[in-house]
Amino acid sequence: MKTIVYGMLSYYEVGGITPEYGPLYGTTRVQIKGRGYEDWGYCSLAFVHNRTTVSTQNCTVHNASTIVLTTSAVDLPSEETIRATPTISLNYGATWTAGTRPYSFYRRPQIDRIVPAFGALSGGTLVEVHGRNILNT
Secondary structure: OOOOOOOOOOOEEEEEEEEOOOOOOOEEEEEEEEEEOOOOOEEEEEEEEEEEEEEEEEEEEOOEEEEEOOOOOOOOOOOOOOEEEEEEEEEOOOOOOOOOOOOOOOOOOEEEEEEOOOOOOOOOOEEEEEOOOOOOO
């Protein structure tokens, strides 16, 4: 008599992501909230933009409602911020579940000038920063 051992992956949902943005060069620690996460020894996350996977990395099931990871670098020719959908597999890539909220990868800010160039030592001077890839957070 042969014994076959198998595991059945229960249904899970991918919810919110915190933070919702980070630099293209990666290194952002991200938490993905949801429900029904089970640690089967495999967790992979793909960020998908326009039906193209722009980044894939291993993740960790922290508990039934939280997955954690550190983003890896994304190399895209675009000069703009891209919004990618976090998509998770807990079963070696057999199935993938997409999140409902996107994650934004942004370019490194480039500062051209700061106005005024000086201010009071005691503070209180309103400062304008001019440049590219500056997020309004």
